[in-house]
Amino acid sequence: MTDDSKFHHGDPTAHIHPVVEMKNIEKHFGNIIALAGVSFDVKPGECHCLLGDNGAGKSTFIKTMSGVHKPTKGEIFFEGKPMNFNTPRDAMEAGIATVFQDLAMIPLMSVTRNFFMGREPTKGKGLGKRFDTKFANEVCVEEMRKMGINLRGPDQAVGTLSGGERQTVAIARAVYFGAKILILDEPTSALGVRQTSNVLATIDKVRRQGIGVVFISHNVRHALAVGDRFTVLNRGKTLGTAVRGEITPEQLQDLMAGGQELASLEGSLGGTV
Amino acid sequence: MSETTPEAVDERLKSEPFFAKMMKRPELGAIAGVILVIIFFALTADSAMFSLSGVINFMTPAAQLGILAIGAALLMIGGEFDLSIGSMVAFAGLFFGVCVVTWGLPLIISIPLTFVFAACVGAVNGNIVIRSGLPSFIVTLAFLFILRGLSLVGLKMATGGSTQLRGVRDTIEGDWLAPFFSGDAFPGLFLWLADNGFVATFKSGAPKVPGIPVEILWFIAIALAATYILLRTPAGNWIFASGGDTTAASNSGVPVNRVKISLFMLTACCAALVAIITVMDAGSTDARRGFQKEFEAIIAAVIGGCLLTGGYGSAIGAFFGSIIFGMVVIGLTYTDFDQDWFQVFLGGMLLIAVLFNNAIRKRVTGER
Numbered sequence: 040m041t042d043d044s045k046f047h048h049g050d051p052t053a054h055i056h057p058v059v060e061m062k063n064i065e066k067h068f069g070n071i072i073a074l075a076g077v078s079f080d081v082k083p084g085e086c087h088c089l090l091g092d093n094g095a096g097k098s099t100f101i102k103t104m105s106g107v108h109k110p111t112k113g114e115i116f117f118e119g120k121p122m123n124f125n126t127p128r129d130a131m132e133a134g135i136a137t138v139f140q141d142l143a144m145i146p147l148m149s150v151t152r153n154f155f156m157g158r159e160p161t162k163g164k165g166l167g168k169r170f171d172t173k174f175a176n177e178v179c180v181e182e183m184r185k186m187g188i189n190l191r192g193p194d195q196a197v198g199t200l201s202g203g204e205r206q207t208v209a210i211a212r213a214v215y216f217g218a219k220i221l222i223l224d225e226p227t228s229a230l231g232v233r234q235t236s237n238v239l240a241t242i243d244k245v246r247r248q249g250i251g252v253v254f255i256s257h258n259v260r261h262a263l264a265v266g267d268r269f270t271v272l273n274r275g276k277t278l279g280t281a282v283r284g285e286i287t288p289e290q291l292q293d294l295m296a297g298g299q300e301l302a303s304l305e306g307s308l309g310g311t312v
Numbered sequence: 313m314s315e316t317t318p319e320a321v322d323e324r325l326k327s328e329p330f331f332a333k334m335m336k337r338p339e340l341g342a343i344a345g346v347i348l349v350i351i352f353f354a355l356t357a358d359s360a361m362f363s364l365s366g367v368i369n370f371m372t373p374a375a376q377l378g379i380l381a382i383g384a385a386l387l388m389i390g391g392e393f394d395l396s397i398g399s400m401v402a403f404a405g406l407f408f409g410v411c412v413v414t415w416g417l418p419l420i421i422s423i424p425l426t427f428v429f430a431a432c433v434g435a436v437n438g439n440i441v442i443r444s445g446l447p448s449f450i451v452t453l454a455f456l457f458i459l460r461g462l463s464l465v466g467l468k469m470a471t472g473g474s475t476q477l478r479g480v481r482d483t484i485e486g487d488w489l490a491p492f493f494s495g496d497a498f499p500g501l502f503l504w505l506a507d508n509g510f511v512a513t514f515k516s517g518a519p520k521v522p523g524i525p526v527e528i529l530w531f532i533a534i535a536l537a538a539t540y541i542l543l544r545t546p547a548g549n550w551i552f553a554s555g556g557d558t559t560a561a562s563n564s565g566v567p568v569n570r571v572k573i574s575l576f577m578l579t580a581c582c583a584a585l586v587a588i589i590t591v592m593d594a595g596s597t598d599a600r601r602g603f604q605k606e607f608e609a610i611i612a613a614v615i616g617g618c619l620l621t622g623g624y625g626s627a628i629g630a631f632f633g634s635i636i637f638g639m640v641v642i643g644l645t646y647t648d649f650d651q652d653w654f655q656v657f658l659g660g661m662l663l664i665a666v667l668f669n670n671a672i673r674k675r676v677t678g679e680r
Contacts, residue, residue, distance in 0.1 A: 127563070128565065131565070139563070141559070141560065142560070143557075143559075143560040143561075143563040143564050144557075144560060145552070145553055145556030145557045145560055145561070145623060146556070147552075147556050147619075147623045147624045147673070147676060148549075148552050148553065148556055148623070152549050152552065152553075155549070156549060156553050156560075156561065156564040156565075156566060157550070157553070157561070157564035157565030157566040158564075158565060159546035159549050161546060168545070169540075169544045169545050170543075170544050170545050170546050170548065170549060172543075172544065196676045198676060199676075
């Protein structure tokens with residue numbers, strides 16, 4: 040994967056207002072300071088990558104963003120207004136969808152049933168009210184086709200899909216249910232090369248629809264392939280945000296590792312990390 | 313990096329033959345089992361087994377078990393067990409008996425009261441399982457003994473020392489609601505069929521089969537209703553989701569706890585229905601009612617394709633699983649085999665069914 044890919048890249052300029060803006064977020068768990076002043080924002084139609092090594096605070100940060108945790112300090116603005124989500128459900132209804140690593144998919148259930156899990160379309164009234172399977176199947180196949188996946192059938196079990204395809208189902212589901220911000224927690228970490236490119240292509244498709252994507256990763260190459268802006272998180276702090284083209288993979292890598300140590304390691308590994 | 317064109321058909325997919333599609337249905341095992349058992353008895357049993365009266369003969373115990381098994385199947389799909397349903401039959405039977413005999417309430421009050429009572433016990437069961445996070449196996453095992461013991465104690469209190477409460481039949485005589493829960497349905501139809509020579513009759517001209525026992529109709533109705541709920545309603549999707557993965561389901565907005573507690577209540581209500589039907593049929597209730605039914609119901613559900621881990625199964629499967637059960641119990645009396653082979657048969661069926669279900673699950677999820 041090269042620095043310059045064929046993906047469309049948004050042009051995030053100052054005049055577009057961010058959908059979500061987080062200022063100086065701090066989160067303490069007892070005496071542990073998980074986040075010590077993180078600032079981050081996402082604009083519609085951009086892919087903002089949040090990079091960081093293990094333990095940098097990425098997970099805590101996205102959980103704060105998606106309403107799982109309440110920040111100890113700091114402000115969160117959603118579409119310009121201060122927001123205060125009490126549950127993930129609130130955040131979801133406002134349009135912040137999170138695709139966690141476990142994907143919230145049930146392997147034994149069909150793609151359609153997973154797609155509409157918890158939000159089943161119904162027809163009929165009263166006792167005749169029922170799951171509109173025909174509509175659900177059509178929507179599911181169509182949405183998956185838009186993401187470039189042809190299902191064998193809507194009744195195909197999710198367990199028979201590959202990791203990348205499952206990821207795509209989760210993304211398509213979030214998009215269909217009106218996400219304004221899509222948070223992807225390490226979507227490519229467990230995938231092979233080809234599946235990774237499919238997921239990255241999906242991220243690009245989502246971005247084109249005007250949805251802001253927060254792409255969490257510790258893989259610089261994956262991030263550079265689709266990202267418009269890059270924020271590096273290290274030891275609970277943001278080390279600044281770089282715009283695409285202003286930063287090299289090496290610089291990003293160094294920032295993630297906290298500079299020094301990796302530079303000497305990289306020398307001996309011949310730049311393969 | 314390649315983007316797949318939307319219209320492209322995946323070249324790795326073979327078109328699936330009808331048979332392979334059928335292989336993926338959860339109830340297939342049970343249907344195959346029914347066919348095998350029919351073949352077995354067709355070869356070994358007296359031909360009377362498959363006459364109308366023979367069929368009614370084995371469908372009656374199948375129906376009584378089946379009502380429990382369908383409740384158990386829904387609960388298993390929802391990812392939980394209830395080992396207390398057998399004891400629940402005795403306990404609900406006691407409550408119903410006391411309502412009717414001791415308190416002299418009419419059926420229109422006694423029956424709903426019994427269901428409400430059973431649902432409450434089910435809710436207690438469910439709440440303990442959900443709030444404590446303990447396996448339902450342990451919690452309901454405790455209730456297996458608690459409810460059985462309470463039934464004994466309660467019976468002694470209600471009767472002044474006996475473990476049997478008699479006199480239900482006399483009390484309900486003439487109650488307009490009684491025909492819905494006891495006796496045979498459509499006697500007129502069968503009389504007409506007998507008069508016209510369509511069904512076998514006794515020498516007196518009365519039909520050998522006076523009607524369809526009501527429990528069979530309840531059994532079929534409940535199987536249809538449960539299948540509809542599972543496959544065609546959002547609640548059905550929630551049941552599968554709750555059983556498949558609790559975290560994933562609740563993250564997607566499925567009210568998992570509500571679903572599970574409702575299922576415990578439903579299972580208890582199925583037990584209450586069986587209690588009402590059998591108590592009215594026998595005219596009395598006793599503490600051994602429903603003994604070991606919990607195991608038989610779970611076996612029928614497993615033969616019907618339910619996975620022990622939840623998230624997969626079918627009500628139709630449990631329906632056929634119960635029929636297999638009834639056929640084996642009653643069918644052996646039509647053969648020269650010792651009737652006690654029944655237990656061997658049952659255990660064997662269970663083992664085969666579990667192995668089969670495991671293989672099916674791997675096919676469905678594409679595990680290799």
